[in-house]
Amino acid sequence: MNTPKNRWIRKVAVLGSGIMGSRIALHLANAGIPSLLLDIVPKELTPDEEKKGLTLQSPEVRNRIVNQALAIAVKSNPSPVYSQRYVSRITTGNFEDDFPKIKECDWIIEAVVERLDIKKSIFDQVEKYRKPGSIVSSNTSGIPIHLMAEGRSDDFKRNFLGTHFFNPPRYLPLLEIIPTPYTDPTITDFFLYWGDRFLGKTTVLCKDTPAFIANRVGVFGIMAIFHAIRDMGLTVEEVDKLTGPVLGRPKSATFRTADVVGLDTLVHVANGLYQALPHDEQRELFRLPDFIQKMMENNWLGDKTGQGFYKKVKNADGSSTILSLDLNTLEYRQQKKAKFPTLEQTKTIDNLSDRYKVLIAGQDKAGEFYRKSFAALFSYVAHRIPEISDELYRIDAAMRAGFGWEHGPFEIWDALGIRKGIELTESQGYKVPQWVKDLSEKGIDKFYQTSDGTQQYFDIPSASFKVRPDLSGIIILDHRRHTSTVWSNSECSVIDLGDGILNIEFRSKMNTLGSGVLSGINKGIELAERDFRGVVISNQGANFSVGANLMMVYMMAIEQEYDELNFAIKYFQDTVMRVRYSHVPVVVAPHGMTLGGGCELVLHADAVQAAAETYMGLVEFGVGVIPGGGGTKELTRRSALRYVKDDIELNVLREYFYKIATAKVATSATEAFEFGFLVEGRDRISLNKNRLISDAKNLAISLAESGYVMPTRDKFKVLGRTALGMFAVGIHQMVEGGYATEYEAHMANKLAWVMAGGDLSEPAQVSEQYLLDLEREAFLHLCTQRKTLERIQHMLTTGKPLRN
Template sequence: MSQLPIRKVAVLGAGVMGAQIAAHLVNAGVDTVLFDLPAKEGPPNGIVDKAIANLGKLSPAPLASKSLAGAITPANYDQHLDLLRGCDLIIEAIAERMDWKKSLYDRIEDHVAPHAIVASNTSGLSINALVEALPESLHARFCGVHFFNPPRYMHLAELIPCGKTRPAVLEGLETFLTTTLGKGVVRAKDTPNFIGNRIGVFSILSTMHHTAQFGLGFDEADALTGPLLGRPKSATYRTADVVGLDTMAHVIKTMADTLPDDPWHTYFKAPDWHTALIEKGALGQKAGAGIFRKIGKNIVVLDLEKQDYRASDRKAADEVVEILKTKNPVEKFARLRASAHPQAQFVWALFRDLFHYSAYHLAGIADTARDVDFAIRWGYGWKLGPFETWQAADWKQVAGWIAEDITAGKAMSTAPLPDWVFDGRSGVHGAAGSFSPARDTDLPRSSLAVYQRQRFPDPLLGERFAPGETAFETDAVRLWHDGDGVAVLNFKTKMNTVSDGVIDGVLRAVDAAERGFRALVVWQPNEPFSAGADLSGAIGLLQAGNLAGLESMVANFQQASQRLKYSLVPVVAAVRGMALGGGCEFQMHSARSVLALESYIGLVEAGVGLLPAGGGLKEIAVRVGANMPASGDLYSGLKPYFDAVAMGKVSGSALEARELGLARPDDVVVFNPFELLHVAKAQALALAESGYRPPLPARAIPVAGKIGISTFKMMLVNMLEGRFISEHDYEIATRIAIVLCGGEVEKGSLVDEDWLLRLEREHFIALAQMPKTQERVMHMLKTGKPLRN
């Protein structure tokens, strides 16, 4: 039993986590009931109603579309416990109080369906202790499911069985979490804080200790423990502010209370400054002040010496930055350890104690080193987990250094490294799998059927997956296959931008697919799908005065889009991450798109002073014309698209891309990005099996014409006079309107695709020659940011 029929889910607790778990469930199309206590005043569901309303205000957005808020059913424990009988899964997500959780279990136990699974979203309380509050009949259907905050975006979900949880329940939940909710599941042992928070919170405590030891400022420590170490921009102390200093203190206290025998126990306490901030109500981001504080446009940071805030301006030293940017990890760690600079010593100490703690506790908290590395990568956003980092830096050498520091009293604990560290190994990850101390062997990845859907799972250090058979490869693209009749096209340019080489590769790939394959999938092994057209190539042609070359480049781009649309075999675009400009246009011209939930799609050319000219505006006009309402009001159909293109709007999810009209209603949304290629191939083969034929050429497209252009211009004039847009914005938007409306023709005139493509080229070239557009393009190339001139 690897699949559970989970049709309806109840979430108990409408706090920050509970409400956001409910939001992600409805993102995935799961019928969801959100419970909390009845309100003391006003409507009984007031607490839940307020929590649901707040979902639309949060950033990052828990809901993939604000319209989904209405899909959550509000409920309270006094009136609606009977609703639990219709739920297949019940997720408890109330505060981390054992007595409160047990009291709630007593309240619901008579209302749980005989088949339903009950799970706690506890971040560290004992699952075996919690299950004792439930009747024996529920023990086999109880476990922990720990989502990380925010649940929509953090890939990790820890699955923690109690002693009596049925294996089939765990397998079914793992499948549901992986495919339906898009999670990376790690099975954890029932130990305090499980895996992610056990290692992650220790890393934070270690950072706090060493920040004081080496006399660094909080901003200085964050400058060192963010992207320079392959970790999120929020680094350590900004993360603490975001999480909440009171929440952080609670987690630290849980470690102190539940791990009295941990050799590092003396460090399991919040520093005095941390406690003082909490007492003052400076709890972090939610209180407007914490370790950091924003005053106007300036960020200030707590200075312990001054007992006040100061400008947040301390940086990582140049010589330390140079060490940390060393590409060879063996050389980097050797230089860190040898350096006398306090910042380098600080970083080495962080890694030393992290490696020491992770190795010492591995056998107790996880089945394999893989589980620890994935928990930290997926739950904390690190590029590499602790064991991967250690292995890459020369396992034996680093182990020797750690042992030396333990002996010299430099490490945070005198506990010895486990014997297995020194058994001659060069690491814990290899071809046979990842090391399990409890079994004293390497264990392969899970063989659960759901993982067969991941052609290229998230790789651990050194892992390589069969690349497939190459059909052809150039500097810009690779076409390959697995012998299943589906050709897969990858781009190889930086950010997968659409260069001349990519355009040529697309044309060649469609030709190859029509000759020797049943379908073609455009998929990238890395994000983004495509950041758009290669602006540097366009600006180079302009600077050389080669307008004919520029027009030829645009024409080739349009030809590639049209070949995708009219290919004799189905073309499926598998999109993950950004699909901007030309990337968006390619997916618009595919027979179908399969979109990861976190797909950010938009025609953003206006930001660099241009308009979409890879067929995107043409395709919008075709779609609106084909769906023209009975009233014949093309303008109303075009206006939402015009607003999106002129303002350079980018969807906040695949569901929003549908709302913007940049994805179609029948385009498929996938929640686990590692299943994207599998689903895209399945969709492509299904289209092929159905006897796919491309659409007939659009030769009679009704357009809004001069009337539509004039109506758009009236709106733009008002915006210009109100100073909402610049004169150049007006120029760009006017030309977008001209193309969308089919040019200066009569309303309702019928045109073909070539007519619209010519308009795209004409107005693209005109804008490209304007100095202000060229300023925008150069500014974007130099800074990566748009210029409003």
């Protein structure tokens, strides 16, 4: 890749403030890049504007469309922006008054309605005002990119390409890069690099073919299901059960996803593909089934119209029920529980690659469904090379990043073996292209192989395995575990990352922090102190950690094994203190849910390298206890470090108290800084989650090479009775106002006791161990209470907190 080293994008113009344009601007704000967001000028006044005496020339009228669109985007849930502060990085305007301002921008991205004539008229304006050399791109998902470049100047053509974001841009990491025959290759390379490093995207090079890669394959898969289910007699609920997490795909699966995205969007893409692909061997699958056409006629488009494949209705008692659409009668009915013997067989199989073999071997409808689905998918993607991509790994990368699949099509095929995949595909009446058969005949049974911790893919033109360039600089633990593990148990692995850095990886269920993980943390630090120079604590599971092993706590508490429980809590506390006080730097790299004990581990790191999408909080109140693994102590300590003068001490302490008492969770790494969970000037954020461990390793090396010295065990100030009085007033007000139950007040008083340092007559300097002992005592007390046990049991059985 020939990446220009002297090119920067300092400001962006986003043309069009609809669903995509406004959210692209907000994600640019997430990345620290200011943007100019423009849209059309209204043609008439609203009644409110008329009442105010405004005219069509009033600035607030002329920018009404763009400002309203941005306001709606900012308020949408889940939030498209890491912090509300970042919205100020966006300047709004309109096409008539503000188009000349695009000359200040290094990149101009068009995101207007999907009509070629309108896009061309926008590019007429762009051509008039852009500065030479600035990049111009379209976010189109369906119009050929080269058509938009026709008739443009040579400089425009050289700097023009497609940049297709997936919605919502903050959460879906795929960014498809589509050059035209005129695009300067260095511009293509630049965007592949810049989108990865600065926007946190999985950038995938695509050819200028209909729907590019992800939508071409993803919509094919959905349409194939639409055509198959009625023949198989499957219900909406059954299909969503079969195509969700059991396949390593989002919980929204097939039909719920269609409702969220909008059936009209899906139909628009499918119709476009049917018209644009006369020679596609499976073109007829893009033709709409009767029930889809009927739903379109009824305007049952999903969430945007209040009903689609599912419909939420209000009951007489005010509660809500979600109904499902019967695809035969097109009437809504009560949901039916979906259950298949084949799925029951997979419940104990945690490794997704091992699960596929069981799924296709099923002798029920589930097994039949998987055999049909996989066969159609394998045949389709194999025939798309080299049509949509010369390299098979790009198809897998696009499906993972754009549709949230844990494994792409060729990776699923790899799990079965090439030969087995050929047999399956042909047994279902589908054809396999000759290049795949040639591989099998040569004795090659995998599309991928791993060597020295690096993944290689089979390159068809050279008939050899090549290193994946898109994984350059990215550490994938699955590729290193077999050759670089220096110690392991059933719940934890210690892996040599090279350059003197060890990685401690959790491998327990949901990455809970039980004794196996804690022993692994201690062992990893011990090994590093002896033979290495730094430690990273991270993993590549769905979430960093949901906290301590709650079932273990519950069983000890219910059986009144309080000595054993005290020992377990002490072991957890000692482990997080081992993280803080070691002779080598320890960097913790959280991502996703980082809750309870997971958050406590982060709080004790020498430094943190957090994924941008990290959701961190001390949520122990939800199960009736206070943070007992050093979290209460640490936020009290951090309060003390912020004390500047006496009149703000209570305010600072109260702020941290409420973070725990309300189980507040930061909804991004940026917000974790605002909450005080991460430390400004020390901790860092990785926008691209794929680079998290690599970034954490580099941070550990930097700490080691800068002359790391273990922190000293300094004392800090607690406020005693002064704080207890303040907490007592606040807790009383929460109960009186109906914000807390009597038992939650009891829990809050235990928390207050710890954070005040006990009943001290005056402020005092205390050690960390002093507060850890108070914290553990309060935790144990709460575990003896019936209402706490009820809360824990409810969480274990329902996954939801109980308020009692």
